[in-house]
Amino acid sequence: MEIKNLRKINDYQWEIPKTGKMLVPGIIFGDQKLVEEMDEKVKEQVQNVASLPGILKASLAMPDCHWGYGLPIGGVAAMDQNEGVITVGGIGFDSGCGLRTLKTDLTLDEIKSKIKELVDSLFETVPCGLGSRGKIILSKKETDDLLKEGTKWVLKNGYGVKDDLEYIEDNGSFEGANPDYVSERAKKRERGQVGTLGSGNHYEEIQYIDEIYDKEAAQKFGLFKNQILVSIHCGSRALGHQIGTDYLKVLAKASRKYHIPINDRELVCAPINSKEGQRYFMANLCALNYSYANRQVIVHLTRECFKKIFPGAKVETLWDLTHNSARWEKHEINGEFKKVLVHRKGATRAFGPGREELPENYRMVGQPVLIGGTMGTCSFVLKGTEVGMNLAFGSASHGAGRAMSRTKAKKIWWGQSLLEELKQKGIYARAASFSGFAEEAPGAYKDVTQVIEAVDKAGLAKKVVRMKPLGVIKG
Amino acid sequence: MKTYEQFEHKADVGVRGYGKTVEEAFENGAKAMFEVMVNLAKVEPKKEIKIECKADNLEELFVEWLNTLLSEAGIENLVFGEFKIKEIKKTNPGYKLVGVVQGEELNPEKHEPKVEVKAATYSQLKIEREGNQYIAQTIVDV
Numbered sequence: 001m002e003i004k005n006l007r008k009i010n011d012y013q014w015e016i017p018k019t020g021k022m023l024v025p026g027i028i029f030g031d032q033k034l035v036e037e038m039d040e041k042v043k044e045q046v047q048n049v050a051s052l053p054g055i056l057k058a059s060l061a062m063p064d065c066h067w068g069y070g071l072p073i074g075g076v077a078a079m080d081q082n083e084g085v086i087t088v089g090g091i092g093f094d095s096g097c098g099l100r101t102l103k104t105d106l107t108l109d110e111i112k113s114k115i116k117e118l119v120d121s122l123f124e125t126v127p128c129g130l131g132s133r134g135k136i137i138l139s140k141k142e143t144d145d146l147l148k149e150g151t152k153w154v155l156k157n158g159y160g161v162k163d164d165l166e167y168i169e170d171n172g173s174f175e176g177a178n179p180d181y182v183s184e185r186a187k188k189r190e191r192g193q194v195g196t197l198g199s200g201n202h203y204e205e206i207q208y209i210d211e212i213y214d215k216e217a218a219q220k221f222g223l224f225k226n227q228i229l230v231s232i233h234c235g236s237r238a239l240g241h242q243i244g245t246d247y248l249k250v251l252a253k254a255s256r257k258y259h260i261p262i263n264d265r266e267l268v269c270a271p272i273n274s275k276e277g278q279r280y281f282m283a284n285l286c287a288l289n290y291s292y293a294n295r296q297v298i299v300h301l302t303r304e305c306f307k308k309i310f311p312g313a314k315v316e317t318l319w320d321l322t323h324n325s326a327r328w329e330k331h332e333i334n335g336e337f338k339k340v341l342v343h344r345k346g347a348t349r350a351f352g353p354g355r356e357e358l359p360e361n362y363r364m365v366g367q368p369v370l371i372g373g374t375m376g377t378c379s380f381v382l383k384g385t386e387v388g389m390n391l392a393f394g395s396a397s398h399g400a401g402r403a404m405s406r407t408k409a410k411k412i413w414w415g416q417s418l419l420e421e422l423k424q425k426g427i428y429a430r431a432a433s434f435s436g437f438a439e440e441a442p443g444a445y446k447d448v449t450q451v452i453e454a455v456d457k458a459g460l461a462k463k464v465v466r467m468k469p470l471g472v473i474k475g
Numbered sequence: 476m477k478t479y480e481q482f483e484h485k486a487d488v489g490v491r492g493y494g495k496t497v498e499e500a501f502e503n504g505a506k507a508m509f510e511v512m513v514n515l516a517k518v519e520p521k522k523e524i525k526i527e528c529k530a531d532n533l534e535e536l537f538v539e540w541l542n543t544l545l546s547e548a549g550i551e552n553l554v555f556g557e558f559k560i561k562e563i564k565k566t567n568p569g570y571k572l573v574g575v576v577q578g579e580e581l582n583p584e585k586h587e588p589k590v591e592v593k594a595a596t597y598s599q600l601k602i603e604r605e606g607n608q609y610i611a612q613t614i615v616d617v
Contacts (some may be wrong), residue, residue, distance in 0.1 A: 039485060067485045069598035079576045091543060091593040093616045101485045130512055130551060131581050185502075189549040199591040200617050241593040241616075252535060266596040274565035405483040406590075407616070432583070436590040450538070475591070 001028075002036045008366075012063075012458035013391075016043060021263065022050040029392070030063035031456045034446070037403070041067040048263045051438075053271070054084025056333055060392050061453035062347050062445060064401030070090075070266040073402075074345035077273060078331065081339050085260065086277045087269035088251055090343030093244035093286055093328050096171035096291025097235030098322035099348075099370040100168075100299060101381070104306070105314040108208045108226040110256075111470070113323045114309055115330045117207065119428050119471035121305040126298055129432025129475040131201050133192035136297065143187050146194065147179040147214055150289030160301035162384050166359045167369075168320040169349060170327070172174040172292035177285035186242035194290070195297030199436050199475035201399075202234040204298065205372075207379060207467035217383050217464045221318060229467055230315070231379060232298050233372055234475075235324065240287035247280040256444045272341055281326065281341075288325055293322060318381070319368040323348045323398035331393050342393050350384040350396035350461045369453060369461040372380060372399045375429065375474070376422055376442035379467045380452050388460035396461040409444035410435060422472075431474040440474060479507035484614050490541075490594075491601060491612035495601065497533065500609040501540055501546065501572070505558045508541055509614055513586040518556030520577030531569040533602050537611050540572055541595035547576075554581045556607040590617045 004015040006028070011033075015037055028035055041066055049071050050059035056078045067286030070089015077090055111118070127134045127364030128386050138146060146153045151172025154160060165171050179187075197204060207229045212218050236243075252334040254270035255262055255275070262341060269275035303315050326343045327339035333340065344348075351357060358367050366384035373379040377400070388394055415434025420440055431437035457462050482489035488511050492503030509515055528543045530536035540560075548555055554580035564571045583590075598614040 069596040073486055092546065093596075125547070129583065130591045131549070131583075133552075185546050185550065189546060191550075199588075200593075236507070238546075242546055242549075245546070247592045248594075249535070249539070251532075252597075253531065256531075268597070368491075402486050405485055406488055407481060409484045433588050435591065439590060 001035055001040055001043050003032060003036055007141050007426055012048040012454055016046055018287045021261065022047055024050050024055050026050050026061070028061040028065065029382050029458045030191055031270065032390050032449060033096045033313050034063050034454055037475065038066045038377060039067055039171060042072045045072040045075065045323050046460055047074060048267055051261070051263055052077065052085055052087070052269065053260060054080040054269060056080055060395065062395065062397045063458070064397040064399055064451045066401050068345065071343065071345040074397060075345050075391060076347045077343045078393045079341040081341065084341055086326055086341065087267050087283055087343070087445045088248045091284060091344055092324040092345050093241045095244060095287035095324050096322045097324045098291060098295070098320065099372055100208040100232045100295040101370050102230040102299060102302065102321040102408045103222055103318045104228045106228040106310060109227050115428050115471045117307055117339060118206060119430055121308060123430040123473045125301045125305050125471065126204060128197035128473060130197065130234055132196045132475070134195040136194050137192050138194070143190055144179040144297035145291055146293055147182060148177050148285035148399065149173055150293045154293045154296045159297050163319045164296065164299065167321060167461050168292055168316040172296065172320065173291055174285040175443045176282060177289050178282040179286055182243055182286050183246050184247065186239050189238035190213070193239065194238060194294050195301060197234045197298065197475045198237055199433065201440055202475045204232045204302070204473045205469050206230055206232065206471040207469050208302045209465045210468045211466040213465065214293035214383065214462040217365050220362065221464065223381065223465050229318065230302060231370065231372060232295055234292040234294060236287040236299065237294060239290055239318045243283050243287045247283060250280065279311060284326060286457055288322060288349035290319065291322060317372065318368055321348055321370055329393070344395055346398050347395045350388050351394045352384040352386040352389045357407050361442065367388050369396050371397055374400050374442035374445040375440060375469060375472055376425055376427060376459055381459035382455065383464050388461055396455050397451055400445040402444060403446045404444040406439040408438050409441050413441040427469050428471040429474065437474050479503040479540050481507055481511065482584050485591040487614050487616050489612060491610060494609050495607070497609050498563055500611040501537055504537060504558055504611040505541060505544055507617060508592060509555055510553045511590060511592055511615060511617065512582045513588055515556050517586050518554050520557045521579040522553060523575055526574045526576055529566070529569060534600050535568055536570045536572055537598060538595045538597060538613055542616050543613055544576060545592060545594065552581050553578050554586055571614065574587065
């Protein structure tokens with residue numbers, strides 16, 4: 001992106017001034033190098049989002065931002081509850097896609113010799129890859145109940161412990177999710193998929209904490225040096241993809257019906273308060289509930305593996321978040337607290353201290369902000385900040401962000417040799433697809449450390465600990 | 476002459492089909508999409524499914540066609556390799572497509588699965604005529 005066309009606010013904030021049809025300015029977070037490396041298309045997409053009716057304050061792009069469809073990946077847009085719109089392009093087809101991080105009471109020394117056994121066990125137990133299906137087959141009524149209740153339903157049926165709920169955003173369950181607005185087709189595509197990883201950039205990784213930046217926050221989160229963590233990245237599977245697909249059509253018609261001026265077909269949308277907008281919102285809550293439930297079942301399967309290899313080990317939920325969502329939240333707009341609909345696409349919620357949504361023992365610290373790195377590098381836990389609440393509706397990056405296309409990555413890396421390369425670094429990996437694995441090569445992503453530095457320096461969230469990978473399963 | 480190809484996109488994948496008619500370009504676009512997921516050459520035409528879909532315009536019809544194929548494949552756990560569109564008819568309003576597709580049950584051992592396509596998007600969506608051939612393209616979310 002041409003930096004000269006942006007107005008520098010400070011070293012980590014760049015403004016796209018309001019011009020043309022834009023209703024608000026655009027703000028891109030990141031250091032100069034990250035912003036310069038972003039595609040020109042990101043700017044265009046931020047500008048198009050800034051033209052959506054009812055958008056508040058600014059159209060935002062996080063430091064890991066890259067070109068997507070509709071909102072860029074790493075895009076955030078908050079909408080006025082009366083004037084605003086809801087768009088599939090602001091959530092993505094994999095609604096609810098997110099990260100769950102588990103903390104154990106095991107240390108690096110205790111687990112080192114058993115990594116292969118653990119990863120092999122996970123690879124056999126957690127279904128992954130194209131079209132993967134698991135053992136839980138739901139009846140029609142059970143599917144509806146799961147969509148309505150999310151993680152609560154999963155827990156009732158024996159896949160988890162009560163303590164998990166408290167550490168899942170939205171307690172893993174949105175009220176108002178209405179399965180009547182989810183098509184039969186979406187429900188049919190669900191068959192056997194709850195508790196499956198999927199493919200693409202989804203993974204389950206065994207990690208250890210190698211660096212602590214904020215002792216006090218780490219202690220509050222129950223984290224310590226050399227501790228073993230497990231991170232699970234996945235979403236709402238085919239059910240969620242079908243909900244997005246169904247409503248893309250509905251919103252394309254709605255945009256014409258309500259004469260919404262959109263610069264880009266990918267941003268087809270409906271007023272939040274219209275019949276179409278409401279239905280999409282309620283159907284999407286089902287996708288969000290499903291994604292939380294999906295990760296919860298994977299957690300259950302993971303615990304089974306740990307039980308076999310490390311009997312008696314504690315495996316608890318540190319945090320579970322979604323980085324593809326549209327949620328009602330209260331934010332300060334021009335000195336007044338207002339209910340707004342926040343779209344985050346490839347962006348993590350990063351609520352600062354004091355928010356009532358946070359569990360009591362994290363409330364004074366801010367929420368854990370989980371940012372997944374790439375296979376060969378590292379991941380981070382940060383904490384939400386007051387500054388981030390004001391700058392970005394309490395949002396931060398979601399990962400490293402792609403720097404290279406999949407096609408290009410496949411030309412450079414080959415699945416089998418990549419596995420070997422990771423092994424040299426002490427990372428044991430299993431993949432359902434060699435070709436899919438090559439597309440996810442660490443070198444195809446931005447430098448996660450640089451992204452995290454930018455998030456931290458911009459004040460969106462502050463570093464707490466860094467994790468290094470030991471083993472990974474990929475879809 | 477190439478009949479289909481994938482094109483580059485930072486996060487996802489572009490699929491493009493060429494043809495002497497719009498129908499043929501749509502068929503080849505579907506091939507490009509299934510090639511993202513599996514090795515198309517390994518898919519045998521053991522099962523046949525009839526496809527019907529409608530949309531307000533030709534561009535949206537292409538996306539609808541691809542998404543219908545994805546959901547049919549997903550529901551029945553199939554993978555498709557042969558695509559035949561009988562006709563694309565102008566209706567009032569919009570367009571209607573009728574076709575048949577052939578494939579078989581997805582078998583990870585046989586089909587060399589690559590990456591799952593979540594949906595066809597409206598991004599870089601284009602139906603164009605270039606000289607004496609048609610091009611149908613869009614980005615699929617993976």
